[in-house]
Amino acid sequence: MNFDWSVVWRNADVLVEGTELTILLAVTTMVIAIPGGILLALMRLSGVRALSSTSACFVELFRNLPLILVIYTAYYVLPVATGLSFSPITTAIVALSLNVSAYNGETFRAGIASIRQGQSEAAYALGMTRWQTTREIVLPQAVRRVLPVLASTWVSLFKDTSLVSVISVGELAYTSMRIRAQTYRVLEMLTAMAAIYWLLGYPQAKLVDWINRRYAVNE
């Protein structure tokens, strides 16, 4: 079997563009899904029935649907539902954010629930409001505690961005597959794609380990 690795170098510029878009998708999704997850968790724990059941429905819906189905649905439903036209990239970010927010919501809920009641009571005893207590005392501790889980969600998200290639978003997977289709260099392109994902993913995983050590809460 003959390999022609030059196909990778000849298409380096589009692969770089695809990689950039992959990073952009993952970062933007996380930037939306972290506050989204916190909001879902606070709604769930608010004690206000309408808020907590809305949050629960959202989480259980998007956590239990295949991501690819959410992506397709967003692609076909979003323009009809809103009457606006969305770029494939925007659609992709919406779909990914719905999915990851749902996961983050559960993560933050577990994190907040793990902070013992005495911490809130100490804050209340100073005269803090519920919101001040959440913002200053509970959330900072909860976020540190769930960092490992958020990190593994991030690593999954980074790879799952490849699923939005089904709606022709020109990220790394879509770009690689297109070059493959044009050149018939299947193994070369799959290898190049694997190498790029791995080389980007591995340092992130290491970085995450470092963050965990750096910001660990000692009690």
Added chain:
Amino acid sequence: MSAITATEENATPRKGSGAPPVLLYRDVRKHFGAFIAVSGVSMEVRKGEVVCLIGPSGSGKSTLLRCTNGLELIDGGEIALDGELLPRNWEGMRRVRQRMGMVFQNFELFPHKTALGNVSIGPMTVLRLSRAEAEQRAKAMLDKVGLADKIASYPAQLSGGQQQRVAIARALAMEPEVMLFDEPTSALDPETIGEVLNVMKRLAEEGMTMIVVTHEMTFARHVGDWVVVMDRGAIIEQGPPEQIFDSPTVERTRDFLSHLGWSG
């Protein structure tokens, strides 16, 4: 009311008598489901007085303390602070809480903040002081409890006694009228209990009004101005420490004290 009789019987008048009490409890009741934690407690706390709540565990001492600053809302009776009835709602109690400091058995310092951060957070968020003002106040309070050199330490880097002293500084930084201590030395190693009790003693000498739930009978005997003995949610006896420790009139008080090995 036994409080009044006891004062009248005693040769030296009770501290702060004549002035209206800082805290007045009248028939206070609190239950958790079917469990009655506090059943009809009436007592008062005068200005500058150290009132020690003693009694077997589960007797309702801590619950009564937590009702005082509204961490538990009472089910019946009333509590008045400076002659004003405490509100029965969360937001009203939140305002009242700013005027009472509380120290917990397990310290409950905020682990993600330094000693300075722990002490300055209340003045910053609740009193809306600037960071500089709040930190200046926090430094003064940490100095007061003898921890000026630990301002940058995190709770995990401090001993139990040091943590509890930071917790006292945190409460004092709000400049409270009353300090509530919920078994402040029960979670401490024996060798660090003394440093916390010393800080509390100094505070008492400065005239701070304090309610102390404690098992430290020596502290209650020598620092307390008034001792309240509780059992099964009710006050069984109260009076000046000499009376309670040297000639308790109630059988159950005698049992409780002898159980602790108190010889009078």
